[in-house]
Amino acid sequence: MRELCLHVWRNTRLASSAGVASNKLLAKVGCGLNKPGKITILTEGSWKRVAANLPLRSIPGLGGQTGQKLKEKFESLNTVFDLMKLRLPDLVKFDPEMAPKISSWAHGKDNQPVVPKVRDRIKLNKAGGDIRSIGNLSKTLRNLTLEIQSYLLDEKERYERTTDKIQMQLSICIPDGSKEAQATSISEEFDISKPEGFSSILTSALCLVEGLPNFDEKKFTITELNFVAKDFYPLDGLENGFLRNFDLMKLPGPKSRLRVHIKQNADTMNFPTFNCHNFIGSFRTTANQLFSTENLTLPELQPLAHIKQLIGGKLETGYTDPAECTMIKDHNAYYELKHAHFIQWLRETKFMEKVKMGDFKTPNFIAFGGRISDPLRTPASVIYGDWQIYGINVGNIVYLWDQKKPQNPDVQSSYGTYFEKLVTSTADHVNEFEKIYVVNEVTLGLHQLLVVNEIDAITETGEWTEVNLRIRSKPEATMAKNLRTWSQSIVPGVKNFLIGTRSFDGIVLDVKMTTMEEVSALLGEKPAACTEFMNRLLSFIRDHLPTSDEKKVKKFSWVCGHLDVVSEDIQENMIPNLVFPRLYSAYLKEINKYDETQ
Numbered sequence: 001m002r003e004l005c006l007h008v009w010r011n012t013r014l015a016s017s018a019g020v021a022s023n024k025l026l027a028k029v030g031c032g033l034n035k036p037g038k039i040t041i042l043t044e045g046s047w048k049r050v051a052a053n054l055p056l057r058s059i060p061g062l063g064g065q066t067g068q069k070l071k072e073k074f075e076s077l078n079t080v081f082d083l084m085k086l087r088l089p090d091l092v093k094f095d096p097e098m099a100p101k102i103s104s105w106a107h108g109k110d111n112q113p114v115v116p117k118v119r120d121r122i123k124l125n126k127a128g129g130d131i132r133s134i135g136n137l138s139k140t141l142r143n144l145t146l147e148i149q150s151y152l153l154d155e156k157e158r159y160e161r162t163t164d165k166i167q168m169q170l171s172i173c174i175p176d177g178s179k180e181a182q183a184t185s186i187s188e189e190f191d192i193s194k195p196e197g198f199s200s201i202l203t204s205a206l207c208l209v210e211g212l213p214n215f216d217e218k219k220f221t222i223t224e225l226n227f228v229a230k231d232f233y234p235l236d237g238l239e240n241g242f243l244r245n246f247d248l249m250k251l252p253g254p255k256s257r258l259r260v261h262i263k264q265n266a267d268t269m270n271f272p273t274f275n276c277h278n279f280i281g282s283f284r285t286t287a288n289q290l291f292s293t294e295n296l297t298l299p300e301l302q303p304l305a306h307i308k309q310l311i312g313g314k315l316e317t318g319y320t321d322p323a324e325c326t327m328i329k330d331h332n333a334y335y336e337l338k339h340a341h342f343i344q345w346l347r348e349t350k351f352m353e354k355v356k357m358g359d360f361k362t363p364n365f366i367a368f369g370g371r372i373s374d375p376l377r378t379p380a381s382v383i384y385g386d387w388q389i390y391g392i393n394v395g396n397i398v399y400l401w402d403q404k405k406p407q408n409p410d411v412q413s414s415y416g417t418y419f420e421k422l423v424t425s426t427a428d429h430v431n432e433f434e435k436i437y438v439v440n441e442v443t444l445g446l447h448q449l450l451v452v453n454e455i456d457a458i459t460e461t462g463e464w465t466e467v468n469l470r471i472r473s474k475p476e477a478t479m480a481k482n483l484r485t486w487s488q489s490i491v492p493g494v495k496n497f498l499i500g501t502r503s504f505d506g507i508v509l510d511v512k513m514t515t516m517e518e519v520s521a522l523l524g525e526k527p528a529a530c531t532e533f534m535n536r537l538l539s540f541i542r543d544h545l546p547t548s549d550e551k552k553v554k555k556f557s558w559v560c561g562h563l564d565v566v567s568e569d570i571q572e573n574m575i576p577n578l579v580f581p582r583l584y585s586a587y588l589k590e591i592n593k594y595d596e597t598q
Contacts, residue, residue: 001039025110047108051080059105121230122151131222145198148227150563161232164193171224174214183223254543257564272445272535277493280439283345287431291341298458299424307423307511315415315506326431335404343587352591361448367400369453373487379533380483380526381560388557393545401580415506419469424457440492445535453492465496472501486519
C-alpha cells in the first residue's frame with residue numbers, strides 16, 4: 001500500500017491516504033481517519049472504540065438523505081456508536097429493505113467485493129459564452145484536441161487501452177431576429193484511426209458550424225462544447241487487460257509526461273518559493289574570454305537622475321566602431337565557454353570536495369540559472385516560451401543544461417548590451433563577453449540547487465540589480481516581459497530592477513527603478529503557480545533520473561499551448577556529443593579519483 005501511495009505522489013504530486021482492513025467498509029472508513037498522506041489499519045476489534053467518535057455521515061450510504069432521515073426518526077442519533085445501539089426491529093420499522101444493511105454497517109460488517117473502477121468514457125468540457133468568433137472557436141477546438149490526446153496517452157500507459165471514437169457535442173446560438181434565439185445542437189462522431197486522425201476534428205467542426213442556416217461569423221455564441229472519448233478496448237485484445245496495472249507488483253515507472261496545470265487542493269495550497277539563498281562564490285569571464293577570480297566587484301549602477309538623462313537619446317548598435325564595441329557573434333561557443341569557466345571554478349574552489357566534507361550542502365541539482373528560469377514561466381506562458389532541458393545524474397547530483405541552436409546577433413539584441421553599459425560604471429567600453437557570474441545555494445521546496453547566474457549591477461548600497469531594456473509593447477506583451485524579469489531574478493535572489501523602455505529604432509523612451517515585490521504584485525497569482533509547477537518539475541526530473549548513471553540522459557521539453565511536459569530518452573550513441581558529457585567528463589573523473597583516495 002505504501003508503494004501505491006508513493007506511485008500516486010510521483011505521478012500527480014497528490015498526497016493519498018489508504019485504509020487497510022478485513023472488508024471494504026472498514027477500509028473506506030479507515031482511509032478517512034488520518035488524512036492526508038497516512039495509511040490506517042482498522043481492525044474489527046477496534047471498531048467499537050472508533051465508532052464512538054465517528055459521525056454518522058462517515059458510513060458510505062448514510063451521508064445523504066438516508067442518514068438525514070435516520071436522524072429525524074431517532075433524535076439521539078449522532079454517531080455510529082449510537083446507531084449500533086438501535087435494535088433491528090426498530091430499523092425495520094424505519095426501512096424494511098435497508099434495515100439489514102444499516103445494522104451490518106453499524107457493526108462494521110460488509111460483504112461487498114472491492115471492484116476496480118475504470119471510466120467507460122472521458123468527457124472534456126469547455127464552458128461556453130466566451131466563444132463568439134471563428135478564431136476563438138478554432139483555438140478552443142485545438143486546445144481540446146490536444147487535451148483529449150493527452151488523456152488517451154495516459155489511458156494507453158496506465159490501463160493499456162485505447163479508442164478510435166471521439167464524439168463532439170456543440171450547442172450554438174445564432175440570432176435570428178427574435179428576442180429569444182434558439183440554440184442549435186450539433187453532435188458528430190469522429191474516427192481518429194483514419195490517416196487524418198485528430199486534424200479532421202478541427203476542420204470538420206468548423207465546416208459544420210459555418211454550414212448552419214443563417215450563420216454569421218460575427219454574430220454567434222457557443223453555449224456548450226465538449227469532447228467524449230468512448231468505446232475503449234484493450235490494446236492487446238485481452239478482456240479487461242487494461243486492469244493489470246492495479247497489480248502492485250507491476251506498477252509502472254514514472255510517467256513520461258507531467259501535467260502543467262493541476263487542480264488546487266489542500267496539498268497544493270501552500271506553494272513553495274525560492275529561499276535560503278546562500279552566496280558561495282563568483283567568477284568572471286574577461287574581455288579576452290579568459291577565466292578569472294580577480295576584480296569581482298560588480299558594476300555599480302549610476303544614480304537614477306543621471307540615468308534618466310538617457311531618455312530621448314538614441315542607443316548605439318554596437319557595430320559602428322568594432323575597435324570599441326565587441327559583441328558575441330557565436331552564442332554556441334560562448335555557451336560552452338561559460339560551462340568551461342564554471343568547471344574551472346569548481347576545480348579551483350574544490351567545491352565538490354568541500355561538499356563531501358560537509359562544508360556545503362549536497363545539491364540535488366546543478367545548473368545555470370536559465371535552465372531553471374525558462375521552465376519556471378511555463379504555467380503563465382501563453383504566446384511563447386517553448387523550452388527543452390537535458391539532465392544526467394552523476395554522483396547522485398542531477399546536472400541540467402540545454403543544447404544551444406545557432407543564433408545570429410542583430411541590431412535589436414545589441415541595444416540591451418549598450419544600455420547596460422551606459423547605466424553602470426563601465427560605460428567607457430562595450431564588451432559583451434565581460435560578465436561576472438555568481439554561484440548560489442538555493443532551496444525550492446525539498447530541492448537543493450546550486451545555481452550559476454549572471455548579475456548585471458549593484459546599487460550604491462550593494463544590492464544586486466537586474467538591468468532590463470524592453471521595446472515598447474502592448475499590455476499583454478508587457479506582462480510576459482514582467483514574468484521573464486521575475487523568473488530570471490527570483491532564482492538568484494535579485495531584489496531590484498532597472499527597467500528601460502525603447503522604441504524599435506533604439507530611442508530611449510523611459511527609465512524606472514522597481515522592486516521584486518512590485519513586479520510580483522503586478523503578476524498576481526502567476527508567481528505562486530510557477531513555483532508550484534517548478535517544484536513538481538524538479539521532482540519529475542528526479543524521478544526519471546533517480547540514480548547515478550553516466551549512460552542515461554533525458555530530455556525534458558514543453559511547447560507553448562501543450563498541456564504536458566514530455567520526457568524522452570537520448571540514445572546512448574548520441575550522449576558523447578552533448579554539451580555536458582563532452583565538457584564535464586574529465587572533471588568528473590577527477591572527482592571519482594578523489595573519492596577513491598579518501
